[in-house]
Amino acid sequence: TTPLIIDTDPGVDDAFALALAAASPEVELIGVTTVFGNVPLADTTANALRLRALLRREDVPVAAGADRPLVHPQPKLSSAHGSDGLSGARGTLPEPTRATDPRDAVTLMRELLEAADQPVTIVPIGPLTNVALLLAAHPRLKEKIGRLVVMGGGVNGGNITAAAEFNVWSDPEAARRVLVDEDVPTTLVPIDVTHRCAVSAEWLAELGRTSATAGALVGLTADYLATYRRILDLDGIVVHDAIAVAEAIRPGLLAAKPYALEVDCSHGPGRGGLVVDRRLQAPGPENLRIATDTDFDGLRAFLFERLSSLGGA
Numbered sequence: 001t002t003p004l005i006i007d008t009d010p011g012v013d014d015a016f017a018l019a020l021a022a023a024s025p026e027v028e029l030i031g032v033t034t035v036f037g038n039v040p041l042a043d044t045t046a047n048a049l050r051l052r053a054l055l056r057r058e059d060v061p062v063a064a065g066a067d068r069p070l071v072h073p074q075p076k077l078s079s080a081h082g083s084d085g086l087s088g089a090r091g092t093l094p095e096p097t098r099a100t101d102p103r104d105a106v107t108l109m110r111e112l113l114e115a116a117d118q119p120v121t122i123v124p125i126g127p128l129t130n131v132a133l134l135l136a137a138h139p140r141l142k143e144k145i146g147r148l149v150v151m152g153g154g155v156n157g158g159n160i161t162a163a164a165e166f167n168v169w170s171d172p173e174a175a176r177r178v179l180v181d182e183d184v185p186t187t188l189v190p191i192d193v194t195h196r197c198a199v200s201a202e203w204l205a206e207l208g209r210t211s212a213t214a215g216a217l218v219g220l221t222a223d224y225l226a227t228y229r230r231i232l233d234l235d236g237i238v239v240h241d242a243i244a245v246a247e248a249i250r251p252g253l254l255a256a257k258p259y260a261l262e263v264d265c266s267h268g269p270g271r272g273g274l275v276v277d278r279r280l281q282a283p284g285p286e287n288l289r290i291a292t293d294t295d296f297d298g299l300r301a302f303l304f305e306r307l308s309s310l311g312g313a
């Protein structure tokens with residue numbers, strides 16, 4: 001089993017990502033770190049604690065990280081996930097029986113990496129602030145990271161602005177540090193791929209009937225469903241972050257290509273966007289691949305199979 005750390009800002013699709021990791025024997029979830037993003041840090045952390053209780057994984061430490069971007073303030077929060085980040089339904093989840101870990105996110109990641117006897121996969125599914133701080137402060141620990149599977153970015157335009165995807169836009173300087181300046185083996189899972197793996201309202205309803213735990217998870221989707229109806233005219237949701245976890249569970253599940261990449265850290269309309277060099281003659285980087293394609297029906301079936309095994313009925 002591969003040791004796994006998820007760095008997250010729950011977030012409805014983050015909740016699906018955590019549940020997928022908890023339901024997958026190929027990985028061992030050894031830590032969860034939280035970051036500001038969809039909602040403020042206090043909310044993302046409270047959500048992570050409740051989700052950990054729902055998934056009956058209170059053995060896994062949850063540590064809070066950055067409450068703001070590295071350099072410039074986040075212009076606004078996401079309105080996509082409802083008032084508390086879980087469609088206003090956090091209170092339907094079980095009360096946590098364990099508190100937040102006393103360590104901050106970077107310290108927890110450092111200690112988990114130092115203690116690991118095999119390469120650790122880190123899956124950042126929120127703004128990249130915590131991971132940028134980790135790599136900047138503890139460069140020698142890069143060798144303990146097997147790979148990063150990052151949900152973020154848009155190759156052909158964004159979702160929060162015309163140019164930018166939400167996670168990269170929330171802290172472009174951190175994203176540049178992680179994706180461009182550091183040299184850790186990374187697979188980037190952009191919205192170009194995640195949007196092709198939307199799940200329908202019917203799929204969700206069917207999943208919700210498989211167990212009480214799955215039912216509680218599906219119970220977090222109301223506002224997020226409304227968002228996707230509004231922004232993509234979809235009768236369903238996009239579970240972006242769960243796709244990154246799926247790739248971490250099954251390396252190579254997503255086809256990916258090495259592309260040279262820049263993150264736009266300017267203060268113009270391109271801020272937080274990716275500049276991807278897709279010219280044939282452009283030399284690709286050794287360590288960064290961008291996911292491009294997969295068997296989307298197969299992936300939806302995989303998500304359903306795993307999430308319907310959560311049990312707890």
Ligand code: BDR
Pocket residue numbers: 011012013014038078080125126151159165166167191240241
């Ligand atoms: C990303 O933004 C967040 O709102 C989601 O949780 C996901 O991580 C998609 O752009």
Ligand code: CA
Pocket residue numbers: 008009010011013014037125126241
């Ligand atoms: Ca997220």
